[in-house]
Amino acid sequence: MIDVVTSSPSPESAPATLTIDLAALAANWRLLRDRSGAPDCAAVVKADAYGIGIEPAVGALHQAGCRTFFVAHHGEAVRVRATAPDATVYVLNGLLPGASAAFVRDGIRPVIGSFDELADWAEASRDAGRRLPAAIHVDTGMNRLGFQPDEVERLAADPRLGAIEPALLMSHLTSADEPEKPASRLQVEAFDRARAALPGVPASLANSSGHFLDPTPAYDVARAGYALYGGNPVPGHPNPMRPVVRLEARIVQTRTIPAGTPVGYGGAWTAKAPRRLATISVGYADGYLRQASATDAHDGGAALVAGRLCPFAGRVSMDLIVLDVTDVPEAEARRGSVATLIGDALDIDEVGRRAGTIGYEMLTGLGRRYGRRYLDAA
Template identity: 45%
Template sequence: MNDAVNRTAGNTVTRWPVSDAAAGAILTVDLVAIRENYRRLKAKLAGVRCAGVLKANGYGLGAAQVAEALASEGCDIFFVALLAEGIDLRRAVGAGPEIYVLNGLPPGSEPEAVAARLCAVINSAGQLKAWREAARGAGRALPAAIQADSGMSRLGMAPAEVAALAGDAGAFDGIDVRYVMSHLACADEPRHPANEQQRLAFERLRAMLPRAPASLANSSGIFLGSSYHYDLARPGAALYGINPTPGEPNPMLPVVRLQAKVAQTRSVEKGAGIGYGHTYHAQGPLSLATISFGYADGWLRRSASAAWFDGVRLPFLGRVSMDSIILDISALPPGRLHEGDLVELLGPSQSVDDAAGHAGTIGYEILASLGSRFHRRYVNE
C-alpha cells in the first residue's frame, strides 16, 4: 500500500497526512479492483473502445492514481468535468492520453485549454465558434467532441442548433471532430422508455453532424446492450465499484474501504442525552465510542447508519457532528474496543451503495463527498 501522492512534472507532492497516526480516518483505494472493473467493462463492450471518467478528482478517490491504473490497462481517453480538472490531470499523466472537458470551456479560457492540449467538448454554437477562433489563433486544427442534447436537457447542442449548423459549410473549419456524443438520462432504469427515445434522437442528430465516431453509453448504458455502445463508452461510477445495474447483483468489484479511529470510549446511564440537541436519550446503560470522523469528512449529516468492528454492527447515536460520530458499542464485549482502534464505515460490511441507501442518496454522492483529511492508502498489487 502506498501513501497518497499527486505526481506532477516528475515531482512528488504530498496531499494528505504522511502517517496514519496524524489522521482520524483511513481511506484505502484498491487500484487492482479498478483495473479489474475496467477489464469487465471492456469485456462487456466486446471490442468497443472504453474511456475512463475521472471528474471530481476521480470520484473523490484520486484522479492521478486512477488514471495511472487505467493507463496500465490500455486506457488512453479520459473525461473530466471542468477545465481546471483537465489541466491538473494533464500535468499528472503527461502528453499521451486524450483528455476531454465535459462541461465545455468557459468563455475566454480557450488558450489555457490549447496550452494543456485538452480536447473541448462543445455544447453550443457559441462554444464551437470560440474553439474555431482558438484553432485559427493556434494555426492548427483543434480536437473536440461535439455533444448533442438527445433528451436530457442538461448539456449539449439543442436539436435546433444542430439543424442550423448542418446548413453552415464552414461551421467546423479548424475543428478536428473526434467524437459525436450525447448522454443518457435514465440508463440505470433499463426499461425506461427515455433510453430508446434518446438513442433514436441521437441517431437523427449525429446524421446532421460531421461524420465521426459516436459515444453514448455511460456506466449503466453499457449494460443496455450493444445498440447503445457505438464506438466509445464513457464509464465512471462502475469503475469505482458503484452498481451500474441497480436492483440486480453488482457486477463490479468494491474499490474503497473507509475506517475511522476511535477517539474515546465511555459508559452512560439511562436517560443520558447523546450528541447535539440531545436527539437521542439512553434507554438504559450504554457503552459508547466516539470516532474521529464527521460531516467535514464527507459523511452526510442526514445519514442514519452504523460502523462495524469484528463483524458487529455499531449503530450511530444522535447527530453526526463536524468531526465526530457517537457509536453504540454495547454489543461488543466490555473493553474490546480501545482508543485508536479502527471501525469500518465502508467495506465488506457496508458497500458504497448500502451507505447511499441509508442516506437517501446515490453512491456517486457518497464517493464525491469524501474529504481530504484522511490518510489515503493505494493498493497497487
C-alpha cells in the same frame, strides 16, 4: 506570495484511513471495456477521480490500457495530462469565454455544446492554423448542456464546424440505471438522428449503467464513471464491480450510559436502554454527511465493529460520530479498535442510502484529512 503545501496525514497517525484499491479500479475498467464491445473505453476521472485522487487513478488506468479520459474542468485535465502525456483528454463542462488559448496550449479537447463555444473554438483553430479537435455534445434529454435536437441540422450546415475537427459526437443517458423506463430507448433514437446529421464522427453514449442496457449503446467510445470506483451500475441486482474504497476509523473513547440519556447536539437521540457507546474521529468536515445522523425518529448511518453492525447514535458533528456498540464484546470495541464506515456489508451504495443520498455524493465528498493508503495496481 505565500506558497501553501497541503497533504494528507500518514495512515499511521490519522484517526481514520481511506484505503484505495488501484488493482480493483483497473479490474473494473477492464470489465467495462470488455462488456461494452466498443473500440475505446474511456474513464471519467472528474471530481478528483470521484474522490480517490486523479494522479493515482489515472496512473493505474493508463497502466491497464486506458487512453481516453473525461473530466469536468480544465484544471483537472491538466492533472490528467501531466500523469498520462499520451492520453486524449476531454473537458465535459465546455469552453468558457477566454479559455481557448489554455486548452490549445495544454492539448486538451473541449466538449462543445453551443454555437458560442463553436465560434470560439473555430477562431482558436484559425489562430492555430489547423483544425483543433473537440467533442460535440448533443442534448438528448438531460437538458443541462449540449446542442438541442432542433439545432443539429443547423449545426451540420454551419461553416464553423468545418473549421474544427469534430473528434467525437456524444450525449448522456438520463436513466440508464432504470432500464424499465423508456427514456434510454428514446435517447438512443434521438442520438441516432444526430449521428445521421453528422455522419462519420465517432460516437459515444454509454455511461456506467449504459454498459448493462440491453442492447448496450456503446458506439465507438464507452464512458466508464461511477462503476469504475465500485458503485453498482445495476441497482437492485448484485454488484458486478469490485469495491475500490474502504474507510476505517479508530475508536477514540468508549462509555456506558443509562436509559434516558441524550447523545450529541440537540439531544436528538436518546438511549432507550443502557447502552455502550464509542466515539470515532470522523465527521462532516471529512465528507461524512450530517444527514447520516441518527435521531429518535430516524435511523441514520452505521459502522461495522468486529463484523457487527453498529448504528450511529445522535447527530454527525464536524469531527466526531458516536456509535452504539452495545452488541460488540468490550474487548473488541475499545479505544483503538477499528470501525469500518465503508467496506464489507457497508458498500458505497449502502452508505449513501443510509445517509439519505447516493453513493456518488458520499464518494466524491471524501475529505483530505484521512490518511490515504493506495494498494498497488500491479
